[in-house]
Amino acid sequence: MDTEPVVVSAADAPQLAPVKGNVEFKNVTFGYTADTPVLNDVSFNVTAGETIALVGATGAGKSTIVNLLSRFYDINGGSILIDGVDIRGVNIESLRRQMGIMTQDSYIFSGTIRDNIAYGKLDATEEEIVAAAKAVHAHDFISRLKDGYDTKLTARGGELSNGQRQLVAFARTMLSNPHILVLDEATSSIDTKTELLVQAGIRDLLKGRTSFVIAHRLSTIQNADRIFVIDDGGIVESGSPADLMAKKGAYYKLRQAQFA
Numbered sequence: 667m668d669t670e671p672v673v674v675s676a677a678d679a680p681q682l683a684p685v686k687g688n689v690e691f692k693n694v695t696f697g698y699t700a701d702t703p704v705l706n707d708v709s710f711n712v713t714a715g716e717t718i719a720l721v722g723a724t725g726a727g728k729s730t731i732v733n734l735l736s737r738f739y740d741i742n743g744g745s746i747l748i749d750g751v752d753i754r755g756v757n758i759e760s761l762r763r764q765m766g767i768m769t770q771d772s773y774i775f776s777g778t779i780r781d782n783i784a785y786g787k788l789d790a791t792e793e794e795i796v797a798a799a800k801a802v803h804a805h806d807f808i809s810r811l812k813d814g815y816d817t818k819l820t821a822r823g824g825e826l827s828n829g830q831r832q833l834v835a836f837a838r839t840m841l842s843n844p845h846i847l848v849l850d851e852a853t854s855s856i857d858t859k860t861e862l863l864v865q866a867g868i869r870d871l872l873k874g875r876t877s878f879v880i881a882h883r884l885s886t887i888q889n890a891d892r893i894f895v896i897d898d899g900g901i902v903e904s905g906s907p908a909d910l911m912a913k914k915g916a917y918y919k920l921r922q923a924q925f926a
């Protein structure tokens with residue numbers, strides 16, 4: 667926690683006004699080190715409310731794209747715009763406050779389930795917490811626990827299954843109500859019943875927000891508005907799930923390989 671952040675905004679950088687969620691990458695070039703470029707001249711436009719599934723081989727650059735959107739790193743060339751505003755020109759806190767980021771290991775800390783959800787909005791009322799849990803289909807399993815929302819969790823959340831941990835993280839994100847959502851889906855296998863809940867949770871969480879989903883679940887990919895296939899430092903194919911299946915190109919091949 668004492669580590670100095672790599673990227674800081676100028677002390678006088680203006681706040682990013684509440685965003686609608688239009689996202690544009692304009693000729694973005696980036697590498698973690700100078701000699702190994704990861705993204706090469708990447709451009710795309712995402713309209714507020716769209717769900718984009720990022721697919722591609724491991725190491726292709728999917729996480730890199732979403733990391734750049736939160737400005738965890740600065741790009742080497744081009745620009746990244748949210749609602750037409752270059753993210754380098756605004757206060758970083760005000761940018762990240764409007765983003766919901768969920769990574770593969772849905773982070774649970776020690777405290778009650780209520781605490782874990784309320785972290786998404788520290789001044790949330792009990793009603794808001796329960797409503798968020800209901801919205802992502804987490805309320806039922808929580809209510810069935812002996813201590814309900816008062817159930818104590820340890821730092822890794824070992825008291826819950828993988829899927830249940832995810833549902834708690836979804837509830838937290840739902841409560842924080844971000845305009846732009848980034849979801850790095852977990853690949854870990856979940857029992858079928860929880861899987862259905864998690865699917866429903868994801869669906870409701872994505873509603874009405876711009877979402878970037880690094881998707882492994884076929885259901886999430888198929889429900890996306892558009893798929894970006896990432897390879898070779900850029901987007902090699904994009905389109906609706908149906909179009910890309912019909913086209914029998916990169917996405918089709920990837921799916922044949924992945925889900926054979």
Ligand SMILES: Nc1ncnc2c1ncn2[C@@H]1O[C@H](COP(=O)(O)OP(=O)(O)OP(=O)(O)O)[C@@H](O)[C@H]1O
Nearest residue numbers: 698699704722723724725726727728729730731896
């Ligand atoms: N922090 C980092 N420092 C240096 N190189 C990195 C860093 N993070 C990622 N890379 C490199 O950047 C490239 C793209 O990585 P990225 O994490 O974006 O891939 P990905 O598509 O998300 O893969 P996966 O499906 O395995 O999560 C890889 O070659 C990786 O080794």
Ligand SMILES: [Mg+2]
Nearest residue numbers: 728729730880
């Ligand atoms: Mg990744």
